[in-house]
Every structure is written in structure tokens, then in C-alpha cells.
Amino acid sequence: MNDLSGIEFRHLRYFAAVAEAGTVTEAARRLHITQPSLSQQIRALERRVAAPLFHRGPVGMSLTAAGQALLDGANRALGELHAAMTSARGAALPARIGVCHGLSQEVLAAAEGLVTRDRPLHLGYHAVDSHDQADRLRIGRLDFGILRGPVDETGLTTRVLADQPLGAVVGRAHPLADRTSVTWAELDGQRLLWFPESAASGYASTVLAQLAVHGWTPRTTPGDHDHSSHTLFRHALLGDDTVIALRPAAAVADDPALTWLPLSSDPPRERLLLAAPTATIWSRLLA
Structure with a gap:
């Protein structure tokens, strides 16, 4: 002191x-x-x-x-003090929650259920890349973050929201669309609809490394940075029958124009985390 x-x-x-x-x-x-x-x-x-x-x-x-x-x-301390005073008054706390691109409604609902389980919160959602979320959480510019792992968890408390296998997503006219599953060999020559690796560098490098282990080093095609825009995502797939994407099944379950194909062996996984700065009122809500 x-x-x-x-x-x-x-x-x-x-x-x-x-x-x-x-x-x-x-x-x-x-x-x-x-x-x-x-x-x-x-x-x-x-x-x-x-x-x-x-x-x-x-x-x-x-x-x-x-x-x-x-x-x-100072920002962290002042934010924590404001939250503590609001909590002491018994009022609903305002909380800033970062959201990475491409999340389903189910994941958002699961995150909201966790953080509001013990007390009401006024949640304000902010679209922020996974890498930037971790930094903003540590300096007090976000209270919670929904991000793709792996990330540097130093100074963060995390809970797993979802851990799902990735599969190949193709348009209905794609040559692979009539398969019930797809092998790694069948993906050879396919281009991968991908996102800027800076958006989730840990996730991107982990997935691409696993593809290489299975002998597939695809040429990547830049997709829409904000993959929450499903319209642009499906447009890229429907407009080219040599392009596939890798997504969990839930990401395209309601779109009849797209087909999700499980990988026949050892699929990469998407791990979504709910994070908060350690030793704060926010991390205690995740306990």
C-alpha cells in the first residue's frame, strides 16, 4: 500500500x-x-x-x-470500482462483452446465461477479433469476451462454451455435395475459404497445422472478414465449386443451399471460450 x-x-x-x-x-x-x-x-x-x-x-x-x-x-481499477459501487447498490451492472465473428445464436445464449446466472447484467455486445479481445480484457476495455481458442490466457479466467468438430461446407452444386462424409484425400486441390489469420491467430495456425499433418496444404481464398455476415459467406461458396469452408455443423444447419460434410477421420475442432479478466468481479461471475 x-x-x-x-x-x-x-x-x-x-x-x-x-x-x-x-x-x-x-x-x-x-x-x-x-x-x-x-x-x-x-x-x-x-x-x-x-x-x-x-x-x-x-x-x-x-x-x-x-x-x-x-x-x-487505472482503467482496470476505475472500471472495477464502478462495478463494485453499482453492485453494492443492487442495480444491474452494465457489462461490455466482446464477440468474435461467426458465432451462432446458441453460443451467444449460452454465454449470456453464464454471466447473468447470479445477477442481472446490462450486456453491450462489441464485435472484436479474438486476438484483440484478449488484450482488451487484460487492460479493462472489455469485461467479458467470447473468442476462439487457443489464446494467451495470461491474466484471464476462461470457461469453454463450445468444442465442436469442423466439417467441410460446400454449396449444393459442389462435386462433393452428394457424399455422406469426405476424406482428406478428396480435399486435395480444393481451395479453402479462410479469414485473415490476425483475427484469430492461435485458432488459424492450429487448424492449418492439423490440415498439413493430413497432407492437405490448401490455397486459401480470403473470405469476408466479418463472417457474421452469412449472406456473404454463402455467396462465396455458391459462386465457386472449387472452394470449401471449414465450420461446425451448427453454423450452416439452417441453410438449405449449403451442405455440411463430416471429415472421415481426426477433424480439427473449434473451441469457443468465454473469458474475463482474472481477480475481478467479472471473473467471479464465471466461477
């Missing part, structure tokens, strides 16, 4: 305001205090932290590495 002596809530609020505004002048205007007073408070905070928090330039201020670390921690 000695590290926190002399640091008050207003210091963190002032610091965050300057970081957001980019200048002391603008931050002081927003805070309704004088510029000299705000400058004094920021310098006092830097002395207490024993590190410069801002690069001061002729047209503005930007965070140093130390400043960014403090801002991330």
Missing part, C-alpha cells in the same frame, strides 16, 4: 483526462479546473510514480511506456 500513499482518485481521473485530450489545456477545460493546477497535479503524480508519464511536444502530449502502463491499470 505504500506505493499508493499520496495518490488519490482525482489524480487518476486528471491523468486519464490528459491522456484522452492530448493537451493539458483541453483536459483542464473538460475538467473545469485551471491549467496551472492540472499541470501541478500531473507533475506531482509523475514524482510519486518516479517516472515521466507523458512525452511533451510543441503541439501536445503523448503517453510514455510508463504512462501507458499506468493508464491501463
Whole structure:
């Protein structure tokens, strides 16, 4: 606690305001205090932290590495304090939940059921790639995340929402559409409708590595980044009979124009996780 002596809530609020505004002048205007007073408070905070928090330039201020670390921690602390105060009043907590692309309604309902099991929440959904979700959870910019594993789980508490085998998805006119299952050999020469690997790098590399083990190193065809747009997904498959996708069966169960074919042996799997920052009010809701 000695590290926190002399640091008050207003210091963190002032610091965050300057970081957001980019200048002391603008931050002081927003805070309704004088510029000299705000400058004094920021310098006092830097002395207490024993590190410069801002690069001061002729047209503005930007965070140093130390400043960014403090801002991330302050955001987490302020978010947790706000949640605790709301919880103490017995009111429904607002909660930000990240959602990766291509989720089914069943998965969303399962996640909502888990996080609201013990108390009501006002959930706000945000479309965020799996990789970015993990980072935003750790710095307090999301309260929950629904993401594809594997991800770096450092600082996160996770629950498995779904763990399903992937199968080949093709249009009804595709040469493989009349099969009851498909072998790895039959996939040779097929192009794979894929997504930018940066969206879920752990999942992408795991699946592609397993395909290579089975002798299939497909040429990938970029798909719609936002695969929640099922219309664009099906359009890509119906417009080319040399392209397949890999999805769980539930992803296309209600689309009569598409066929889902199980892989005959050792299919890759899609593992969806519900995550929250460890040691927070949010992770306790996942316990």
C-alpha cells in the first residue's frame, strides 16, 4: 500500500483526462479546473510514480511506456470500482462483452446465461477479433469476451462454451455435395475459404497445422472478414465449386443451399471460450 500513499482518485481521473485530450489545456477545460493546477497535479503524480508519464511536444502530449502502463491499470481499477459501487447498490451492472465473428445464436445464449446466472447484467455486445479481445480484457476495455481458442490466457479466467468438430461446407452444386462424409484425400486441390489469420491467430495456425499433418496444404481464398455476415459467406461458396469452408455443423444447419460434410477421420475442432479478466468481479461471475 505504500506505493499508493499520496495518490488519490482525482489524480487518476486528471491523468486519464490528459491522456484522452492530448493537451493539458483541453483536459483542464473538460475538467473545469485551471491549467496551472492540472499541470501541478500531473507533475506531482509523475514524482510519486518516479517516472515521466507523458512525452511533451510543441503541439501536445503523448503517453510514455510508463504512462501507458499506468493508464491501463487505472482503467482496470476505475472500471472495477464502478462495478463494485453499482453492485453494492443492487442495480444491474452494465457489462461490455466482446464477440468474435461467426458465432451462432446458441453460443451467444449460452454465454449470456453464464454471466447473468447470479445477477442481472446490462450486456453491450462489441464485435472484436479474438486476438484483440484478449488484450482488451487484460487492460479493462472489455469485461467479458467470447473468442476462439487457443489464446494467451495470461491474466484471464476462461470457461469453454463450445468444442465442436469442423466439417467441410460446400454449396449444393459442389462435386462433393452428394457424399455422406469426405476424406482428406478428396480435399486435395480444393481451395479453402479462410479469414485473415490476425483475427484469430492461435485458432488459424492450429487448424492449418492439423490440415498439413493430413497432407492437405490448401490455397486459401480470403473470405469476408466479418463472417457474421452469412449472406456473404454463402455467396462465396455458391459462386465457386472449387472452394470449401471449414465450420461446425451448427453454423450452416439452417441453410438449405449449403451442405455440411463430416471429415472421415481426426477433424480439427473449434473451441469457443468465454473469458474475463482474472481477480475481478467479472471473473467471479464465471466461477
